[in-house]
Amino acid sequence: MEEQNMLTTTADYDYGDTTTMQYDYDYDYDYEDELCNKTDVVHFGAIFNTSFFSVVVALSLLGNILVVVILAKYENIKSLINVFTLNLAVSDLIFTVGLPFWAYDQVNGWTLGETACKAVNFVFYVGFYSSGILVIMMTIHRYVAVARPLSNLVSDTKGFYGILASIVIWTVSPVLASPAVIFYKVMEQDLRMYCDYEDHYWKLWGTYQQNVLFVLTLLIVCFCYTQILCRLYRPNAQRRRHKTLNLIFTLVVVFFVGWAPYNIVIFLRSISLHPQPAVDSATMSKTCESYSKPLDYAFYVSRFLAFSHCCLNPVFYAFVGVKFQSHMKRMLKGWGRHRRNSIPRRSTRLTITSITSGEEFSF
Template sequence: MDSSNISNATNKNNLNPCYFYSDILMFLQYALPVIYSLLFFFGLSLNAMVLFFIKFRTKHWTPSTIYMLNLTVCDILYVFTLPFFIYNWVNNWPFGEAFCRICGFFFEANHYGSILFLATISLHRFIGICYPVHSLSWNSTRRAKLVSVGVWACVLTSQAPVLYFAGIEDYDNSSYCYEIRNLTLSGAFLVYGSVISVGMFVLPFMLVMVCYGLMVRKLLEPSWGSGEGQQGLRAAHRTKQKSVKMIIIVLVTFLLCFLPYHLVIYCRYLALHHLEEMTCKMDEALLIATQVTWLMSSGNSIMDPILYFMAGQDFRKAMKKKKQKKSENTLPECANTVLTASL
C-alpha cells in the first residue's frame, strides 16, 4: 500500500523532505486517479460478472470453481479499497486512523490472497495433468474448501501486523494514510516486509514456475492423451488448449503484475531504513517506480476474470446455450420475414 500524495513526496517522518515538481510526477498526479477509477470500474464489473456466473450458472461445482470463487472475492475486496486511496491522492485522508489501518489491511490481504489462490489453482491443475489418477482422490470439493480456509487463515494472520504499522500522518496541514506511520518502525517493517515478500510471493512464484514447467513437459509428450480413442483425443486436445491458456494468463499476471511491484517495494523497504543515504533524485525515481508498479499490480483484478472467461468451460457453455436459445427464438421471425418477402 502506497497512498502518499505525489506532489509532496511524503512527510518529514517517513521520507526525505524533497519537493517534486517534475513533469512526470505532475502527469501522474492527474493521470493516476483517472486510471485507477477506470481500473475500479472494470475490475468491479468483470469480477461481479464472474461471481454471477459462478453463483447462478454453475451447476456442478469443482475444486477449480471453489478456488476461482475465492480469487474473485479477493479481487472484489481489493478494488473496493481503491476509491479511498484515489481520494487520498488528490486530497487529504478524512476517514480517520482506524479506517486507514483497515483499508491498508484489506488492500494487502487481498493482494497476497490473489497470489496464493493463483498458486493454488496452478497446483490443482498440475496435479490433474501430471497425476490424473491421484487427482481423482486428492482434488475433491471438500478438500478444496479446506485448502481455501487454510489460505485465508494464512493471509489474514500474516497481514495482521499491517494494522500496527499503517496509520495517518499530518503534513502541510493535511493528513495522509501511509503503510508505515513513523520512521522509528522502519527497522521492524523491513524485517516484516522481507519475510512477507519471500513467503507470500517468492515461494508461490517458484511453485507456479515449477508446476508449469512440468505441465508443459507432460503436455508435449506424444503419448499424453492417446489410447482413449477418437473421443479421448478430442478431450485431450481441449484439455491442452485450456491448460495452455491458463499457463499464459497466470505467467503474464505474475511477471507483469506482481514481480515488478515486489522488486520495487523491496527497494522501498530498504530506502525507509537507509534514509540518510537517499538523495532527492533517488527518492523521486523510487516514488515514480512505486506508483507505476502499483498500477501494474492492481491490473491483476482484471487479469483474473480473463483467466475465468478464457479457461472456464462453464462460462463458454452458458454463453453457447444462450446463443442457441436466442437463435431458436429468432428463427420463426426470420422465416416469417422470408415468407413475406416471397409473397
Template sequence: MSLSDFEVLSVYEDTYVENESFIVDPSTIVCLPVEINPELSYWIFAGYLLIFLIAIPGNLMVALVIGTNYHSLVPSDIYLFHLALADVFFALTIPFWAISAMKGWVFGNAMCKLISLIQEINFYSSILFLVCISIDRYLAIVRAVKTKKKRQPFCSWLLCIIVWLLGVILSLPVLHNNAFKPLNLTKTVCYEEFDTQTSDHWRFSIRMLRHVLGFLLPLTIMLICYGITVSRLLQTRSFGKQKAMKVIVSVVSGFLFCWMPYHITVMLDTAMRAGLFSYTCQKRYSIDLALLATQSLGLLHSCINPILYAFVGEKFKQNFFKFLVKTGLIKRNVQWKSSRSSSQNSDITSTMM
C-alpha cells in the first residue's frame, strides 16, 4: 500500500463498489466513512508543507555538495548522492497530498497514478540506498583488505541503476490507485481500488510486499551489517572510528523512528482485517488516526538525512565548507580553520556522512 494513500480513509473499501447493479444497504455497513476534521486538515497541510520546505533544499544541498566533489567519491558518497535525489523526488509529491488533505484529490485520475508511482519508487529506492550504505560501511571497515578492489565507483554506479530499476518494479502495484468519490463523502480521494471479490487478497499481498521489502528485510540487513561494524569499531580507540560509530547509530535510529511506528500500525490494521482480533468501529477509527499520524513520521524521513549529514558527518562538513568557498559565500581562511579543527579521516570515515 502506498504511503500516499490516506489510511484514515481506509474504510472506503468497505463501502464503495463501482458496479452499479449492486445496491449498498446502509444498515449493513459496519463503519461509515468519516471526513477528516477541517481543523485537522489544516494541521496536516501545515505539517506536510513544513516537511517539504525542509526536505527539498536540504537534499538538494547534499546532492550539490557531493556532486561538486565527484573526483574523490567513494562508494558511500555515490549512494548518498542517489539517496538525496530519491528524497528530493519523494518530497516533491508531498504538496499534492497536503492539498488532498484539505480539498480532496483535485488533480485527476492520471495524476493520482503518476504521483503515487513517483512516491512509491522513491520510497523503495531511498531505503535500498540506505541498505547499500550499510553494506559498504561493513565492507570498508570489517573487510577492508579483501574487498578494496570490488568497491570501485563503476560497480557502485551500476548498483545504483539496479536499485532504481528494482524500485520501479516494486512500485508497479500502486497503479491500482484511482481517483474516485467514496459513498457518503463529498471529497474525491486517490486510493487503491481493487475488484471487491479480490480486494482482501490484493491488499494483503501488497502490504506484505511493503513490509518485507520496504522495512523488515532492509532493517535486518542494516542491523547485521552495522552490528558487526560497531563490534569492530569498539575494538579500537581511533577518533575517526568513533565518529563513524556515531553516524551509524544516528542513521539506524532515524530509520526506526520514522518507519517502525507506521509499519507496526499497518500490521495491526492487516491483522484486524484478517479477523485475528475483533473488528469494531472504535478500533477502526483508532487505527485510522494512528495511521494518519505515523504516515507523517514516514514523510519526515525525507528531511532527516540532510540534518544527520550536517550535524554528525565530519567529511560532509568539510566538503560543505569547500563548496561555500568555491561559491564565494565564505572566505578561504574560515574554511581552512574548520578543516584544521577536524580530524583526518581514513576510508572508514570517508563517506560524506
C-alpha cells in the first residue's frame, strides 16, 4: 500500500505546461483527481485571458496602425529611429495576431489543425523576439545619440543602418522562433486537443531562451539609461533634464514591472519539468495547494502584464515624442476639416432639393 501511494515519475509530478507562450491546461493531470484539482485555475485562465487580451488586441491594433500611418504619411522613412519605430510597430502587430487564436484555444481547445498550430506559434514567437531585439537596438541608439551625437549611426540619412538593422531583426527572430515549426504538435489529453511542444526539452529551451533575452535586455537598458542619466546631470543639459528623467524612469519601471514577474514565474514553473524526487500523495496535495496553483494564477496575471507591451510600445516609443504628437494633431485636424467640408456640400444639395420641392426643412 505504501508503494502505491508513492509518485515516482516526473510526469506525475508535472504541474502543467511551462512553456512561456502557451495557455496552461495542465494536461498532465486529471482535473477530477483529488490530489490536484485545477479546474478552477483553468476556468480563471479562460475568463481572464479572453477578457483582458481582447482589450490588449484592440489597443495594440489602434496604436500600432496609427504609428505606421503617421510614419508613412509624415516622416522620412530612411531615418534610423523611424526605421526602428516602424519595425517595432510591425513586430507588435505580428505579436498581436497570435493572441485571438490563444484566447480561442483557451476556451475551446485547439481545433484548427497542426499546420495552424505551427504557423500561429511561429508568427507569435517571431513577433515576440523581434520586439525584444528592437527594444535593445532602440535603447543602444538612444545611448549613442547622447554619448556621440555626431556618430554616423545618428546622422545616417541614406538608410544604410536602417536596412542593416531590419535584415538582422527579421533574420534572427525567425531563427529563434523556428523550434515552434519543428516541435509544436497537436495532441489530445482528457478528450481535448491542445497545441504544445511535444518534448519537455524544448519547453525548457523556450523558457530559458526568453529568460536570457529578458536578462540581456535588462542589463543593456540599465547600462544605457544610467549613462544617459549621468550625462544629463552635466550643467549644459539642465534645460530638458526634468522631462527626460521622467521619461527614462517611466520606461525602466514599465519594462521591469511588465517583464520581471513574468520571467520569474515561467522560470519557477520550468522546475517541474526537471526530474523530481519521489513524493507521497499528502505531500503532493499540499504542494499543489500552496505552490502549484498560486503559481498558475500568478502566471496568468504576469503574462497579461508582459504581453501588454504590444499596446504600450506605441505610447512610449512614438507618441511621447514631440514630432509624433504634432503629426497626430495635424492628422486629426485634417480629418476634422474633411468632415466639416463634406457637411456643407451635402447640406447645400439638400437645401436646393427642398426648395424645388416646395417644402421647408431645417438642417
